[in-house]
Amino acid sequence: MTNQQTFEMIRRIVLCYPVEPHHVAQIKQTLADCKNDATIPLDHEIEVVDAGQERVDELLPTADIFIGHAKVPVDWDRVLAAKRLQWIQSSAAGLDHCLVAGVIAEPGIIVSSASGLFAPQVAEQTFALLFGLLRRIGLFERARQIPEFIRRPTDDIRGKTVGIVGLGGNGREIAKMLRPWEVKILATDYYPENQPDEVDALWPTSRTDELFATSDIVILTLPLNASTRHCVSEKQFAAMKPGSYFVNVARGAVVDESALVASLASGHLAGAGVDVTETEPLPPTSPLWTDPNVLITPHVGAQSIRRVDDTTDLVCINLRRYFSGLPLYNRVDKTLGFPHPSVSYRVAGAQPTNDSQ
Numbered sequence: 001m002t003n004q005q006t007f008e009m010i011r012r013i014v015l016c017y018p019v020e021p022h023h024v025a026q027i028k029q030t031l032a033d034c035k036n037d038a039t040i041p042l043d044h045e046i047e048v049v050d051a052g053q054e055r056v057d058e059l060l061p062t063a064d065i066f067i068g069h070a071k072v073p074v075d076w077d078r079v080l081a082a083k084r085l086q087w088i089q090s091s092a093a094g095l096d097h098c099l100v101a102g103v104i105a106e107p108g109i110i111v112s113s114a115s116g117l118f119a120p121q122v123a124e125q126t127f128a129l130l131f132g133l134l135r136r137i138g139l140f141e142r143a144r145q146i147p148e149f150i151r152r153p154t155d156d157i158r159g160k161t162v163g164i165v166g167l168g169g170n171g172r173e174i175a176k177m178l179r180p181w182e183v184k185i186l187a188t189d190y191y192p193e194n195q196p197d198e199v200d201a202l203w204p205t206s207r208t209d210e211l212f213a214t215s216d217i218v219i220l221t222l223p224l225n226a227s228t229r230h231c232v233s234e235k236q237f238a239a240m241k242p243g244s245y246f247v248n249v250a251r252g253a254v255v256d257e258s259a260l261v262a263s264l265a266s267g268h269l270a271g272a273g274v275d276v277t278e279t280e281p282l283p284p285t286s287p288l289w290t291d292p293n294v295l296i297t298p299h300v301g302a303q304s305i306r307r308v309d310d311t312t313d314l315v316c317i318n319l320r321r322y323f324s325g326l327p328l329y330n331r332v333d334k335t336l337g338f339p340h341p342s343v344s345y346r347v348a349g350a351q352p353t354n355d356s357q
C-alpha cells in the first residue's frame with residue numbers, strides 16, 4: 001500500500017491527554033498545513049476528538065491515530081477487532097499502558113513514545129528525593145508529630161558512587177545534573193555504545209547486578225516491560241552496600257516491592273525515594289508509609305507547567321513527519337518496548353519565564 005492509500009484511511013484522531021482548546025487548535029492547524037502542502041500526500045480533513053479519560057475506552061475503537069495515555073482500563077480486544085488503529089503516539093514515556101500483546105503482534109500498528117520529553121522535570125524530582133534522603137528530610141518532618149526535633153546524622157553526596165539503571169532521556173539528564181557534585185557515575189543501558197561525557201562508565205545490562213553492588217546510590221530509569229518486571233528484587237538489594245540508597249522514578253513494578261520493604265526494615269538500605277509504586281496510589285497498609293527513611297511522591301515526576309505544551313509540540317512534529325513519510329521521533333521497537341537512541345527526541349532547552357509578561 002502506498003503512503004497515499006494509507007493516509008486515505010486516516011479519518012479520525014482520538015486524543016487522551018490533558019489538552020486545552022489551544023492545544024487541539026495547534027494539532028488541527030498542523031493537519032491543515034499538511035493538507036495545504038503540495039509535497040505532502042494528504043488531501044482530506046481529519047477529525048480530531050478529545051476523548052479525555054472519560055470517553056477513551058468508548059472512542060478508541062474509532063481511532064485511526066491515538067494520541068495520549070489511557071489511565072482507565074481499555075478494551076484492547078475491541079480496538080484490535082475494529083482494525084482501524086494505525087499509530088499510537090503515547091503522551092507518556094512509559095508504554096506499559098498501551099504495549100499489550102495484541103498491539104505488539106499487529107504489524108499494522110506503529111507506536112511512538114514521549115521518551116525523554118520529561119527528562120528535565122524527572123531529573124528535578126530525582127534530586128528532590130535523593131537530597132531529601134541524604135539530609136533526612138523525611139525524619140525531620142516526622143518530628144512534628146512526635147515531637148522530637150533533635151539533631152540526627154545526615155549524609156553527603158560528595159564522594160559517592162551513583163548507579164543509574166537505564167541511560168535514556170531521563171537517565172542522561174540525571175547524570176548531567178549530578179556531574180558537578182563530585183560523584184562517580186556508573187550506568188547500564190541496553191545500548192552501551194555511546195557513552196556520554198556525564199558518566200564515568202556505561203555498561204551493558206548484563207552488568208546491572210555489578211552496578212547494584214558497586215554503587216552507594218542506585219537510581220532506576222529503565223522502562224517496564226515483560227523482561228524488566230520485578231527485575232530488581234531480593235538479590236539486587238542484598239548485593240547493595242550496607243547503608244546505601246535507592247531511588248525509583250521509573251515504574252513501581254520494575255521492583256519487587258516486598259523485597260524493598262524487607263531491605264529497608266532490616267536496616268541494610270539507609271533509605272529509599274519512590275515516585276512510583278507497584279500499586280498506585282500506594283495502599284494505606286503499605287509499610288513504606290511508616291518508614292521514616294522512605295520518601296514517597298505520587299508519580300509526579302513528569303509534572304511540569306510545560307508538559308502539555310511540550311507534548312503537543314512533539315505530537316505536531318511527528319504528525320507532520322508521519323504524513324511526509326519521514327521516520328517518527330521516538331518510534332518504538334515494539335519487541336523491545338522502547339525507542340532506539342538514534343530516533344530520540346529531546347525537548348528544546350527550557351527558557352526562563354518572565355512573570356511580568
Ligand SMILES: NC(=O)C1=CN([C@@H]2O[C@H](COP(=O)(O)OP(=O)(O)OC[C@H]3O[C@@H](n4cnc5c(N)ncnc54)[C@H](O)[C@@H]3O)[C@@H](O)[C@H]2O)C=CC1
Pocket residue numbers: 093094095114115116117118119122165166167168169170171188189190191205208221222223224228249250251275276299300301302303338339344
Ligand atoms: N516518574 C515519572 O513520572 C516518569 C517515569 N518515566 C518512566 O521512566 C522510563 C524511562 O523514561 P525515558 O528515559 O524517558 O525513556 P527512554 O526510552 O529515553 O530511556 C529508557 C532507557 O532504558 C534503557 N533500557 C531498557 N531496558 C533496560 C534494562 N533492562 N536495563 C538498563 N537499561 C535499559 C534503554 O536502552 C533506554 O536508553 C519510562 O519507560 C517510564 O516508565 C518516564 C517519565 C516520567
Ligand SMILES: O=C(O)C(=O)COP(=O)(O)O
Pocket residue numbers: 069091092093094095114118299302303
Ligand atoms: O511519561 C511517563 O512514563 C510517566 O510516567 C508520566 O506519567 P503520567 O502520564 O504523568 O501518568
